[in-house]
Amino acid sequence: MKKEYKTEEEFLKDYDPKEFDQLSITADILLVSVSDQEQTNYRKTSKKMMSILLVKRNDFPYKGKWCLPGGFLNPKTETLEECARRVLKNETNLSHIYLEQLYTFDGLDRDPRTRVVSTAYVALIDKNQLTEMINENASWFDIVLIEEKDGIVDITLDNGSELIRLSIRKELKEETTDRYLFTDIGKESLAFDHSVVLLSGLERIRNKLNYTDIVFNMMPEYFTLGELQQVYEVILGKKLLDPAFRRIIADKVEKTNKMKTGEGHRPSALFRYRRK
Amino acid sequence: MKKEYKTEEEFLKDYDPKEFDQLSITADILLVSVSDQEQTNYRKTSKKMMSILLVKRNDFPYKGKWCLPGGFLNPKTETLEECARRVLKNETNLSHIYLEQLYTFDGLDRDPRTRVVSTAYVALIDKNQLTEMINENASWFDIVLIEEKDGIVDITLDNGSELIRLSIRKELKEETTDRYLFTDIGKESLAFDHSVVLLSGLERIRNKLNYTDIVFNMMPEYFTLGELQQVYEVILGKKLLDPAFRRIIADKVEKTNKMKTGEGHRPSALFRYRRK
DNA sequence: CCAATAGTGTCTGTGAGACAGTATAAG
DNA sequence: CTTATACTGTCTCACAGACACTATTGG
DSSP states (O other): OOOOOSSHHHHHHHOOGGGSOSEEEEEEEEEEEEEEEOOSSSSSOOEEEEEEEEEEOOSSSSTTOEEOOEEEOOTTTOOHHHHHHHHHHHHHOOOSOEEEEEEEEOOTTSSSSSEEEEEEEEEEOOGGGOOSOOOTTEEEEEEEEEEEETTEEEEEEEOSSOEEEEEEEEEESOTTSOOEEEEEOOSSOOSTTHHHHHHHHHHHHHHHHHHSOGGGGGSOSSEEHHHHHHHHHHHHTSOOOHHHHHHHHTTTEEEEEEEEOOSSSOOEEEEEEOOO | OOOOOSSHHHHHHHOOGGGSOSEEEEEEEEEEEEEEEOOSSSSSOOEEEEEEEEEEOOSSSSTTOEEOOEEEOOTTTOOHHHHHHHHHHHHHOOOSOEEEEEEEEOOTTSSSSSEEEEEEEEEEOOGGGOOSOOOTTEEEEEEEEEEEETTEEEEEEEOSSOEEEEEEEEEESOTTSOOEEEEEOOSSOOSTTHHHHHHHHHHHHHHHHHHSOGGGGGSOSSEEHHHHHHHHHHHHTSOOOHHHHHHHHTTTEEEEEEEEOOSSSOOEEEEEEOOO
């Protein structure tokens, strides 16, 4: 039977590193989606927010803290991406999810137990496809604030009953490039170095929004251009002008003959992603 | 004493996987620089080419094949980047090299001995800084050709006495993104999956040329705009128009009062990278 | 003078930013 | 009629692409 520990120090004192391999690899996943915030005014459209899936840790280390879903790689049987998909399947019960390798995080002290290298993945889903309930330790957090000031990025997460405030220092590694060194400096934070993984992933998504079609992985099959624009705006963190936006996405979408009505204002045409 | 093997099969038959950890991580490095090709015509400027450092394998697996320099991570003492710098120091005797994590390659059959996950790094240097001779198994290969046609990328490498022709299939992983699946399909190739690492790295450099200042890691302190333009052209694989190029880099460089003369034509001003 | 590169002036077309205007549903 | 969003027309400004032109050296 598993022994119960009260503090992390007690746990580590008793921990036998030989039980683990000397070196392990995990795949951690930043699962991102877009959620709707209900509106009181019947005319107004619901506000959209980015949201991410976090899991509450049941065991030491970081017992009670929230972290990204992840799992240890089975070196004999699976690739890192397969490992990530296995974890995603457990959390969401979905199989065909957009997945992209983000970065490999390998600080010496990421995990107090032993050396654990983590390859992080970004996953995008349309929340409407979620049917079955996810595991009881998991919860969707809305990103209610993300703000950069004086080289510090503040992120506030909210799952309806709990608020998490993260603070990450962001400095250029090299003046010749766009690589940043992220350092978790918040009082609250996610387990391991997952605050840093979160910020890296969000910046990746923001960058790729401009030159890829990854947004459509977060959209339902039919959507209005207003909805699509809101998703752009929440990811980029700024308002866009209608005509400019419509020019940009004109060749990425196709108009259907469906309409969305009953919104208290002029109905809008439903569009669909135009695959190549 | 080490036993000598004649074939790879014989070697693998005798190989005891328990001698290795069940799972290992290596840092592999794509070290890229720019070399000058001598010109017969005294008026003409020397043509530039990209060149990369390869190492000839002394042992099985892939004995006799060329591969990227790399080394196993020591899980107790170093990060992957430190591991990469240690390898670079051995190969080039240089310490302050531009280094950037590229991607983590983790196919199940990358290494016939045991499961080896490799995190690849891209390193850029100015060849003029190289003084001491590198290790005797290492050699600089010029990229004499890189051509994409019908989803196949052909790369030809030349170190002066040996030609290597690589062929890699390139297909989009997902229609919504810019991620490619690379498959080595050449008769000749580099050891392990290093042909794929090479191509990934070259594409990374090409992309970053447009929105970062990484070129200057491959330039000497003083350079003419003609030289800089040639480096851009060889990396991008196309000619650029002078006025357009000068507009683009105008705010990245500063003119010095030095001149380059004796070239059989009008002398050119020497410029320097303008740090922020 | 010739060959080759250095360096500049300027036209043109494309495309993003900006603003203003028209259209249409629900209540 | 009001409110809120849907959707379009068009002006302007910045800037990349393109071409033409001048400048300057070694031989």
